[in-house]
Amino acid sequence: MKSIALIGFMGSGKSTVGPLLAQRQDRPFFDLDTIAERLAGKTVSEVFSGESESGWRLWESRALAAVVDEESPCVLACGGGVILDANNRDILRQSFLTIYLETSEAVLIERLRRGNRRPLLMVADPEAAIVALLKARRSLYEAAAHLIVKTDHKEAVEVADEAQAAVAKLTGEQ
Ligand code: S3P
Numbered sequence: 777m778k779s780i781a782l783i784g785f786m787g788s789g790k791s792t793v794g795p796l797l798a799q800r801q802d803r804p805f806f807d808l809d810t811i812a813e814r815l816a817g818k819t820v821s822e823v824f825s826g827e828s829e830s831g832w833r834l835w836e837s838r839a840l841a842a843v844v845d846e847e848s849p850c851v852l853a854c855g856g857g858v859i860l861d862a863n864n865r866d867i868l869r870q871s872f873l874t875i876y877l878e879t880s881e882a883v884l885i886e887r888l889r890r891g892n893r894r895p896l897l898m899v900a901d902p903e904a905a906i907v908a909l910l911k912a913r914r915s916l917y918e919a920a921a922h923l924i925v926k927t928d929h930k931e932a933v934e935v936a937d938e939a940q941a942a943v944a945k946l947t948g949e950q
Pocket residue numbers: 784785786787790791809820854855856857858894895896
């Protein structure tokens with residue numbers, strides 16, 4: 777039985793939906809950002825400011841490799857940029873059942889508008905950053921995923937239920 781990875785843009789609901797899906801799957805939930813922060817011994821923001829974005833990508837990739845080494849299946853919420861690395865995308869295709877939580881640009885802009893402390897969005901024009909990042913990443917999320925669940929205007933429980941049903945359908949379990 778493979779672990780389930782949730783991928784998608786910042787604000788797509790991976791960290792909220794993840795624990796709900798883990799409950800339904802009766803598996804532990806892990807957050808890749810938290811694992812990478814633990815490995816780095818620093819927060820995401822500290823790594824971005826001290827080692828730049830490329831430093832964060834290395835910690836993120838090491839964290840993903842560490843989860844693959846774990847034997848018991850889990851539900852893993854990945855950071856939004858995990859798909860930038862081709863090797864990570866291969867891992868997500870081969871070692872996980874990967875679900876892309878797809879959220880539209882307009883909803884992401886609305887959700888990420890307030891109180892955002894994510895380093896990539898702490899820029900003069902966060903809305904333009906969201907548009908550019910999403911444009912660059914959309915096809916990578918699609919390439920890494922086995923399943924896509926749309927999240928616009930849905931509660932987290934609804935998204936978790938849909939993800940659970942899609943996993944059951946794909947794996948032939950009920
Ligand atoms: C990032 C997303 C963040 C975190 C880091 C970079 C990204 O995770 O990994 O700030 O590149 O999209 P969330 O998607 O959990 O916010």
